[in-house]
Amino acid sequence: MTQTTSDPLRRLETSSLADDVFTLRHVSKTYATRNVEALKNVSLSLKRGSFASVIGTSGCGKSTLLKIMAGLISPSAGSVLLSGDPVVGTRRDIGLMFQQATLFPWSTVIENVLLPIRIRDGKAAAKAKRSEALALLDMAGLKGFENVYPSELSGGMAQRAAICRMLVTEPEVLLLDEPFSALDEMTRDFMNMELQRICQEREATAFLVTHSIVEAVILSDVIYVMSPRPGRITKVVEVDLPRPRTLDIMGEKRFGDIVAEVRAHLNESSGHGH
Amino acid sequence: MAIDATPASAQEAPLPSTVWERKPSWIARIPQPVLVLAVGAIFVAIWQVAFSLELVSPILLPSPGATFNQIIVVGTNLLTGGYMLPAFWITTQEVFIGFAVAIVIGIGLGVIVGETAIGQKAIMPYLVAINTMPKVAFAPLFVAWLGFGIGSKVALAAFLAFFPIMVGTAAGLHAADANARMLFQTMSASRWQTLIHLKFPAGLPMIFAGLKNGAVLVVIGAIVGEYLGGGSGFGELVRVASSILDTARVFALIIYLSLLGVVLFALVSLLQRRLVFWHTEKAGGASLD
Numbered sequence: 056m057t058q059t060t061s062d063p064l065r066r067l068e069t070s071s072l073a074d075d076v077f078t079l080r081h082v083s084k085t086y087a088t089r090n091v092e093a094l095k096n097v098s099l100s101l102k103r104g105s106f107a108s109v110i111g112t113s114g115c116g117k118s119t120l121l122k123i124m125a126g127l128i129s130p131s132a133g134s135v136l137l138s139g140d141p142v143v144g145t146r147r148d149i150g151l152m153f154q155q156a157t158l159f160p161w162s163t164v165i166e167n168v169l170l171p172i173r174i175r176d177g178k179a180a181a182k183a184k185r186s187e188a189l190a191l192l193d194m195a196g197l198k199g200f201e202n203v204y205p206s207e208l209s210g211g212m213a214q215r216a217a218i219c220r221m222l223v224t225e226p227e228v229l230l231l232d233e234p235f236s237a238l239d240e241m242t243r244d245f246m247n248m249e250l251q252r253i254c255q256e257r258e259a260t261a262f263l264v265t266h267s268i269v270e271a272v273i274l275s276d277v278i279y280v281m282s283p284r285p286g287r288i289t290k291v292v293e294v295d296l297p298r299p300r301t302l303d304i305m306g307e308k309r310f311g312d313i314v315a316e317v318r319a320h321l322n323e324s325s326g327h328g329h
Numbered sequence: 330m331a332i333d334a335t336p337a338s339a340q341e342a343p344l345p346s347t348v349w350e351r352k353p354s355w356i357a358r359i360p361q362p363v364l365v366l367a368v369g370a371i372f373v374a375i376w377q378v379a380f381s382l383e384l385v386s387p388i389l390l391p392s393p394g395a396t397f398n399q400i401i402v403v404g405t406n407l408l409t410g411g412y413m414l415p416a417f418w419i420t421t422q423e424v425f426i427g428f429a430v431a432i433v434i435g436i437g438l439g440v441i442v443g444e445t446a447i448g449q450k451a452i453m454p455y456l457v458a459i460n461t462m463p464k465v466a467f468a469p470l471f472v473a474w475l476g477f478g479i480g481s482k483v484a485l486a487a488f489l490a491f492f493p494i495m496v497g498t499a500a501g502l503h504a505a506d507a508n509a510r511m512l513f514q515t516m517s518a519s520r521w522q523t524l525i526h527l528k529f530p531a532g533l534p535m536i537f538a539g540l541k542n543g544a545v546l547v548v549i550g551a552i553v554g555e556y557l558g559g560g561s562g563f564g565e566l567v568r569v570a571s572s573i574l575d576t577a578r579v580f581a582l583i584i585y586l587s588l589l590g591v592v593l594f595a596l597v598s599l600l601q602r603r604l605v606f607w608h609t610e611k612a613g614g615a616s617l618d
């Protein structure tokens with residue numbers, strides 16, 4: 056890739072942006088066909104190694120925001136920068152995860168995990184990465200399941216395999232679209248703790264879209280509260296709870312206070328007065 | 330340690346056991362082969378009654394016995410390498426070559442229609458128009474173009490069979506869900522990679538549905554081609570037998586022809602089970618999660 060430094064968008068040398076992995080400035084999205092304003096003037100920054108969440112009711116534009124950040128769709132206005140480079144299309148340093156594991160049923164677990172490598176760098180590269188992928192599966196508690204087909208995995212195991220697939224390319228940023236919301240609550244708590252551990256271990260920057268307040272508070276350093284129609288960020292809540300966090304933290308008063316604060320902002324922004 | 334949550338007062342009088350199971354209907358308890366044979370026997374019995382009471386003229390409807398005899402006669406002729414065997418071989422060739430041609434054209438056009446904008450927008454309408462035509466009417470044209478030999482029959486067989494394969498392929502390429510596509514986009518997969526690693530495998534269940542339809546149509550195409558275009562295949566034997574009103578022979582020949590169709594269909598099903606082992610028919614359709 057060639058970069059022209061004369062273009063102000065190409066490199067931002069401003070000191071305040073140096074630590075930011077992701078920078079969004081005045082991002083808006085209007086779907087022309089239906090004339091729906093999905094996002095309006097969204098600005099946010101993700102610090103390297105931080106965990107941020109965006110929370111809001113369904114239909115508030117959370118997923119649109121995520122797609123814009125992933126380079127899957129273009130904003131109607133505004134700038135999106137990843138490590139100082141403009142996002143104009145998909146990028147290989149981004150890992151993406153959805154509510155569904157989206158494993159491919161015709162491939163084994165290890166083939167699924169290695170698929171991004173195989174697509175990007177070819178068969179030989181995938182073969183060379185095999186031991187690394189096995190180590191990832193081991194870390195995710197899927198040791199011995201590498202040659203199993205996804206249909207034999209439980210929902211939680213499938214999501215863990217999807218995490219491995221996301222991590223195998225060593226992405227700088229993890230974009231997570233309600234990754235565990237289809238799981239039962241016990242599995243979900245466990246997966247959230249796993250996610251926290253993985254992010255800390257790899258110093259990964261994570262951006263989580265969720266509609267669970269508790270999940271957002273337990274995982275995040277900062278929570279963006281979004282309101283619908285048009286989707287915009289109405290409040291930024293800093294979560295100053297110490298790390299590493301355990302599930303026990305949910306019983307603490309500070310935790311309860313932050314949950315209450317986020318809930319109040321959510322109710323306010325979505326127009327529910329109660 | 331077992332925990333008994335029953336309050337002490339309720340423990341005194343033991344309650345009656347309520348273990349129960351759903352009783353299967355008597356039909357469900359009969360083995361399937363027995364049921365199949367029973368239905369066949371009922372059918373033959375009705376046939377025999379219709380014959381004995383002369384509900385249909387005996388010239389038009391043979392007796393079950395006469396048909397059975399002819400099945401033996403044709404079977405022996407085929408097994409002993411009689412004059413019917415080369416005819417059967419010709420028809421077999423027409424069916425298999427016709428199917429191969431239909432698969433190549435069907436999948437090829439299916440990819441063009443399913444994958445490219447010009448295919449979807451500009452080519453598909455023509456293909457739909459062709460499909461609504463009575464394709465059998467093209468048979469004389471194929472004979473004029475390709476002669477009375479096997480070529481004109483292969484052409485008609487493939488012409489009849491390619492359409493469902495094409496539709497199955499084109500529709501199958503759209504079977505992959507939105508998240509899977511996004512995932513491939515974030516992997517920076519090329520169009521070709523997305524086709525090979527995502528769209529084609531995801532579409533296999535629908536492609537095979539098209540192949541199964543095509544397998545049935547290809548046999549029809551070959552036989553109709555022989556009826557209308559002469560030659561020396563099995564269809565010609567059927568035509569000759571029916572022209573002398575040897576209806577028992579006609580029935581027997583048709584049964585051996587259907588064997589050809591069954592074998593082809595079974596081969597496709599076998600291949601499907603091998604390749605699409607991962608596909609489970611759920612009440613929601615696709616199982617990409």
